[in-house]
Amino acid sequence: MNYEALRAVFRRANALLGTNWSMHDLRHTAALRMARDKRLSLRDVQTILGHAHLSTTADIYLVEDEEQVIARVQEYLADVKERAALPPASPATGYEASDLDVLFGGERG
Template identity: 85%
Template sequence: MPDERWNELFAALRSNRDRAILALAVSNGARASELLGVRGVDLDWGDQLVRVVRKGTLAEQWLPASAEAFIWIRLYLAEGPPLDPQAPLWWTLRRRDHGAGLAYQTMNYEALRAVFRRVNTLLGTNWSMHDLRHTAALRMARDESLSLRDVQTILGHAHLSTTADVYLVEEEAQVIRRVQEHLAEVRDRAKPPPPTVAGGYEASDLDVLFGGGQA
């Protein structure tokens, strides 16, 4: 997802809860089920880490998150009831059965899908949580300060080949641009040095004589 499309998606969100979830997803590539399972106790505010239970292995793992994600989490929590550290982090207001009014309920995958349905309808797009995971992976993979092993660890891939095969994908336009820059450098290195002018002659006179000024 290009940065401008991410900004467009983020601007279309209606709540701080949704902004917090998507900001987390795009910063560390955690899966939807992993983020939805986060509890209050799984937030490390000091080191800006979030603990998730990995899909498949069910192993707990601390993941880094952006400062922006924690800002949106704080704003979201300020809007609702006091957070129980052992309770799920994400809640949604739903109408109770028999018209008994609204009540807080744990946010599930269907509620998160509804967030994307609304935004996609508004923007005419088809984004999903997997797109955010893919975007986070590509951003990390293209950062020269991170190794492929770093990316594998954060994404929770069991095999390094999975990370390499799926996420080390370069956009064709970027590849073409870099190769063009390479060819330009080769061309510049191959250029012969300018000829030296013998003593007693003016360079401008030689240009006129040999047509150098027209080259």
């Protein structure tokens, strides 16, 4: 299907559905889905879209769902709290506890 034929399909579908979709909308939706997929890097998405600069891809397609951001931050904070409650690990063989205290700023068990 060539460009003009696809535009005609969109015109007919938009007239029937009362929408205003375009081929660019499909590209944008595909790019958003790729950017959110953990299996693809942002550099992969940049290459697929043909953007010259990574910042173009990032500025347009790194749109985060606010609820997901809040959930990730809550999970992170819960992990931090859980780790803080754990007793410090014993130093591995060959390390002096006093050296680690100086390095990490505290007393180790």
